[in-house]
Amino acid sequence: MSQKNAVRLSEANYILIIQVTLLGNPCQLGPCVTSKEAEQMGFSHTLFERLYNMNIPYILLNRQYQMHPAIGSIVSDLTYGNWVENCTTKGNNVTQ
Structure with missing residues (x-):
């Protein structure tokens, strides 16, 4: 399942x-x-x-890659006490 x-x-x-x-x-x-x-x-x-x-x-897990950082920051602040970090991917590299 x-x-x-x-x-x-x-x-x-x-x-x-x-x-x-x-x-x-x-x-x-x-x-x-x-x-x-x-x-x-x-x-x-x-x-x-x-x-x-x-x-x-x-x-x-405290990193999110799905949302635009501006939206991710709002979600992190309101839902997780600003604990979730916004990250993006460029090619095979991860940036914070």
């Missing part, structure tokens, strides 16, 4: 997996839960979110 954003998956998606590496962004939107029963059962929280909140060891 391949999933781009692990923050969108519930624990049931991982039930048969022995070892897993989760990649995602804890600041992005989680699952959409539309019933009170599902909310009460904890389905609005993903495994990614639970592990993140349990202080399980993790690595946060």
Whole structure:
């Protein structure tokens, strides 16, 4: 199974997996839960979110290459406390 954003998956998606590496962004939107029963059962929280909140060891990537630096700076400031660094690529070289 391949999933781009692990923050969108519930624990049931991982039930048969022995070892897993989760990649995602804890600041992005989680699952959409539309019933009170599902909310009460904890389905609005993903495994990614639970592990993140349990202080399980993790690595946060702090460089972004997708946005123009002016936009990236706004996102970094408002969402990540100015922790994300803007980088661009020119050919095979990375500039900061």
